[in-house]
Amino acid sequence: DAGVIQSPRHEVTEMGQEVTLRCKPISGHDYLFWYRQTMMRGLELLIYFNNNVPIDDSGMPEDRFSAKMPNASFSTLKIQPSEPRDSAVYFCASSFQGQGTDTQYFGPGTRLTVL
Amino acid sequence: EDQVTQSPEALRLQEGESSSLNCSYTVSGLRGLFWYRQDPGKGPEFLFTLYSAGEEKEKERLKATLTKKESFLHITAPKPEDSATYLCAVQEATQGGSEKLVFGKGMKLTVNP
Numbered sequence: 001d002a003g004v005i006q007s008p009r010h011e012v013t014e015m016g017q018e019v020t021l022r023c024k025p026i027s028g029h030d031y032l033f034w035y036r037q038t039m040m041r042g043l044e045l046l047i048y049f050n051n052n053v054p055i056d057d058s059g060m061p062e063d064r065f066s067a068k069m070p071n072a073s074f075s076t077l078k079i080q081p082s083e084p085r086d087s088a089v090y091f092c093a094s095s096f097q098g099q100g101t102d103t104q105y106f107g108p109g110t111r112l113t114v115l
Numbered sequence: 116e117d118q119v120t121q122s123p124e125a126l127r128l129q130e131g132e133s134s135s136l137n138c139s140y141t142v143s144g145l146r147g148l149f150w151y152r153q154d155p156g157k158g159p160e161f162l163f164t165l166y167s168a169g170e171e172k173e174k175e176r177l178k179a180t181l182t183k184k185e186s187f188l189h190i191t192a193p194k195p196e197d198s199a200t201y202l203c204a205v206q207e208a209t210q211g212g213s214e215k216l217v218f219g220k221g222m223k224l225t226v227n228p
Contacts, residue, residue, distance in 0.1 A: 042220040091158050106158030
């Protein structure tokens with residue numbers, strides 16, 4: 001399996017622009033998670049989905065952030081408008097809730113820089 | 116108040132010098148405690164899951180243990196390739212069965228040859 005795939009790997013944009021991050025989970029996994037990692041706050045959960053349905057979005061910082069999962073093999077995290085404080089590494093992870101395991105497998109991340 | 120605290124924040128060891136990393140947690144009920152390794156520029160890589168006090172798991176030079184308040188990651192005779200940031204995360208037992216992981220800020224390990 002190719003693992004969790006994220007694109008782009010790096011994104012540089014200017015304040016006010018819309019940013020869309022993409023994620024393809026591991027095939028067969030029924031949970032998908034979006035995390036943000038910064039030096040100050042570490043790794044924080046933003047939102048997670050189960051069978052394409054958002055379950056917990058309490059970590060989404062504000063209305064500028066939105067996430068969708070239109071099907072089992074694709075999810076997006078959108079920031080509109082972007083601000084410099086959104087600069088971070090964004091990770092997508094997926095897991096399969098079955099056979100007594102709930103391990104989350106992470107993608108390589110998208111490094112976002114907002115100027 | 117942080118639910119997961121890792122110490123020390125950074126650790127330098129000589130190759131072969133064994134040590135332990137600490138992860139203390141404060142949740143009302145623990146569903147699972149997870150250890151991950153993260154290399155620079157990469158996503159966290161899963162190492163272990165521990166579910167109950169007294170449980171231990173091993174992988175090569177790493178051994179993870181769990182008590183009711185903390186977990187230790189013991190590194191025996193480390194090699195330079197063990198250099199990485201080690202992350203601890205807890206999954207709280209909730210009525211609805213949340214899949215949420217709360218991570219500590221990590222511990223950067225450097226092993227010098």
